[in-house]
Amino acid sequence: MKQHLITWGYEPNWTQERRNHQPRLVGGKDRCSGRVEVLHRDEWGTVCDQYFSLLDAGVVCEQLHCGAVAATPGVTHFGRGSGPVWKENYHCQGNESRLIDCPVLPRDQTSCSHGNDAGLTCSDEIWSLRLINGGSRCDGRVEVYRNGRWGRVQDSAWNINDSNVVCRELGCGSAIFAYNSSRYGESELPVWVNNVHCEGNESQLRNCSIFTLNQASSDSIGVGVLCSDHLQLRLSGGGSTCAGRVEIYYNGSWGTVCDDSWDLDDANVVCGQLGCGYAVEDKIPGFCGQSKGQIWLDEVRCSGNESYLWNCSSAPWGRHDCSHKEDVTVKCSEHKEMRLVNGGRRCEGRVEVWYNGTWGTVCSEKLYRVEAEVICKQLECGPLAYIEYRAWIYGQGSGPIWIDEMKCSSHESALWQCQFDPWGKHNCDHREDAGVSCKDAEMPETTRGKGCDGGNESKSRRLPDLQLRVDGGSNNCSGRVDILFNNRWGTVCDDSWGLADANVVCRQLGCGSALWTPGAATIAPASGDIWLDEVKCTGSESFLSRCLASPLGQHDCDHKEDVFVTCSGTKIIRFVSE
Structure with missing residues (x-):
């Protein structure tokens, strides 16, 4: 269990x-x-x-x-x-x-x-200072250590000067905000200090001109501080806390990391710091939309043993020569996601789960209606239509069988919140791979495209049905990706393009799976229209028109960025204009 x-x-x-x-x-x-x-x-x-x-x-x-x-x-x-x-x-x-x-x-x-x-x-001191409940040692409720026990600091007129002294004493830079303790939760510890007044240039809080110990005061309140060196790390927009764009909170705002010099050692530090295991991909083209705001770090070079990303060698904070097209993304081994494959639409197919860096299947032996409804709910696909138990319709999968002996209560929002045997432990084979069909063909457009910036991707939208071909390659399943719109063939820009997008192209053309998808074209650039940019597929779509992308014809590219794919097959189904 x-x-x-x-x-x-x-x-x-x-x-x-x-x-x-x-x-x-x-x-x-x-x-x-x-x-x-x-x-x-x-x-x-x-x-x-x-x-x-x-x-x-x-x-x-x-x-x-x-x-x-x-x-x-x-x-x-x-x-x-x-x-x-x-x-x-x-x-x-x-x-x-x-x-x-x-x-x-x-x-x-x-x-x-x-x-x-x-x-x-x-510190091993009779007297010391800390900030608590703020997420790092440079943010939180102010507490002091005295007489072998931690206690509160209270003050009726706590201000930025007092806060600056706290940040300086802790080696946390300067104060950004002075708070009362309600931001961090009230404490039941004894009150050690209840009146403070600092000029702001003192080296320690207890050196301030007013520093009153143990005198009750009815109008004083607990105090808190946010210092400039308060640092946090998160992965944003990847569907879990263990995948997405790398973002750092520094000097009071969230910003990103540039991919110059970025490699697997750097990604491993991120995953380890977040308790997400190890990195299975250190760059994920097309995984998330571009961010806005600060780019905090560039030229990051980690050995892989650091506990925190900011302990690695890098350019100074905020100094870079990048744009947000170069924002780093990471997928860690503890990231989990789910998809339905080999169906005619996004909301039906064989159930597959990504775990520990690999797509695997789900055994149907204990997959009942409650468990299947959790799958449909997690994918935002509406009510359950039916369950496939013997892999006849959607085919047998390959790789690990990740989940067996499930038991859900219907309150779960994700399948892995249900009870089941340890990951990878099962008594099934792929003939028992589970399949599910949900009633909704597509998730509502208002919920599609929630990506790295928390859903603010208003420029991404569903596409109309598109005719597709590859052109200029060594066979009829490789070449530059062209689409037909307004009776004119045009190209696709490689911004955000990745293997998931290339797999959808190969699948739509009847060419198997993608073998190689370089960022820029390796044949002579085309001329004419560039129809698509910022394509974002999950990889399970049957048609490129089911993916998110910028509006047709809107882009910031030139033909040096045309997308090129190589598929595993040699048979092609080509759509021809009338």
Whole structure:
């Protein structure tokens, strides 16, 4: 049975369980620095740096009475451990006082070794400062460590000068906003400081001219700060948190990363930082629409061992020679998506699921109406029409059979939220591949095209039916892609073009699947019209007209960017104008 959130509970004895979750730091200069190790089942083991967040680190420092997090050095900074590398990864929220209070998320793949052992240095101070509940060490509710315990800072007139001192003390740049604590959630901790007034140039908060301890004040409120060095990372528009355009929050706004020098090592750092496994594709042409706004990073060069993308070598923040056509996209191994293939339309066909970098099928043995309705709902295809159990209509798939023994409640929004056997475990063969037909031929146009910018792709739209051919290649299934519109043949621009789009062209022409789809044409450029730009197919469409694209004839290309495809087949079905 698949579990989505678990807590460690191997020992029935609560005292034993508490002892088994004790952390320690080994190999540092004192008890408050070193390699992170956790006792589990009477055995000490290490924690994978890839899945050890600043929030987890803060809880360890708290539990060890070592103040706040001072640094999380790179992997093996304190030497390699011995014994097990624990497979489970903690998922602390930052307000826990013990590691045992944090939930634990299981990992399906074991990708860590002692070369990935996490290290930690705590402040080990009688007095220290932190920001909590803001998503990074440079954003959150202001708290101070005093008398062996964390407590709140409250003030009735908290302002940007006070906030600047906090950011400076934490090495977080300058303050962008001064908040009250309601932005980050109220705390039940004791009030250690309740009146602060700073000039803004002090090096520490406790050096400010007014810094009142432990005096009750009815009009003071908890305070918070957003600093300029608050950094966050996300993947946007890819259908899950583990795929899409790479975006970084820096200096108060979200921006993108340019693909100059980008490679698989850089993509692996992104996936690891997000807890999404490893990268299965480091560039995904056509995967997402272009962004707007800042381009924060360019010329990124990671070794692959960094915990955070901004720890990699790169050009200075905001300095680049790119446009948003070069925005980086990444797909990680923990990304999941679903499609229906070999049907006559998008909403019918063999059920296929993308997981761990590969498309696989679903066993029909325990696929009942409730489970099939979840599939139709997830694909926004309306009500269920029928289920195919024996792969007669839509054919047998290939590759792994990812899902078997499903049990859904009908409340799930995605099939993998249902209970089922572990990924890839099954007692089926491809003769039992599940197929589904849903009643809606297409999802409503208002919901199609929600991409990297959260659905603001108003220029993308459904196309009219198009006649299609390839021209100028070595056989009748390779060449430049031409379409007929207004009784004139024209070309397709390679902006956003990728393998999924090329597969649709090959499928429509009866030419098998795409073998190769270079970004620019490799034959002499055409002349005349360029009819299509920014084509965005999912790869499961039977016709190019079912994909999203810019309006016909609208583009910012020249014929050097004409699309060229090579398909696996040699038979072509060509549409000829009347």
